[in-house]
Amino acid sequence: MPAPTVLLRSLPGEYVIARFPAGTVADPLIRGLLGSPGLVSVTRTDQELSIVCDAAAAPPGSEVDGPWRALYAGGPIPFGMTGVVASLVDPLAAIGCPVFVVSTFDGDVLMTPSDSHTEALTALQAAGHTIATPADRA
Numbered sequence: 001m002p003a004p005t006v007l008l009r010s011l012p013g014e015y016v017i018a019r020f021p022a023g024t025v026a027d028p029l030i031r032g033l034l035g036s037p038g039l040v041s042v043t044r045t046d047q048e049l050s051i052v053c054d055a056a057a058a059p060p061g062s063e064v065d066g067p068w069r070a071l072y073a074g075g076p077i078p079f080g081m082t083g084v085v086a087s088l089v090d091p092l093a094a095i096g097c098p099v100f101v102v103s104t105f106d107g108d109v110l111m112t113p114s115d116s117h118t119e120a121l122t123a124l125q126a127a128g129h130t131i132a133t134p135a136d137r138a
Contacts, residue, residue, distance in 0.1 A: 005128040008071040016058045016066030020049040041102045069117040074107040091127035
């Protein structure tokens with residue numbers, strides 16, 4: 001079965017991935033970020049609290065990695081559809097491009113280091129994915 005291909009939309013701006021210790025109280029951090037532009041994602045595990053947000057809104061006191069650029073594979077993508085994330089990550093792994101993936105109810109956000117973004121777009125297009133242009137967003 002061929003790998004699925006999707007329409008990817010570049011999210012404007014640059015993002016960071018911020019890490020806090022597992023016991024960090026998230027409520028004040030989240031309240032402060034919800035008014036910031038673009039993507040905000042908060043994930044807690046028993047090992048850490050990770051926040052993806054606009055680079056300009058990086059929470060103080062965190063370990064930060066970035067800047068990253070983001071592409072949104074919007075849907076809704078049915079939960080039963082398999083291979084979507086693999087079809088995005090595999091071409092990037094083949095060129096040695098790091099990735100960070102955030103999934104939502106409707107789709108997936110694929111993040112690449114800002115300095116690798118152009119090469120990532122080329123690899124994704126070569127794999128059959130479509131990159132939306134600003135005119136496609138209207």
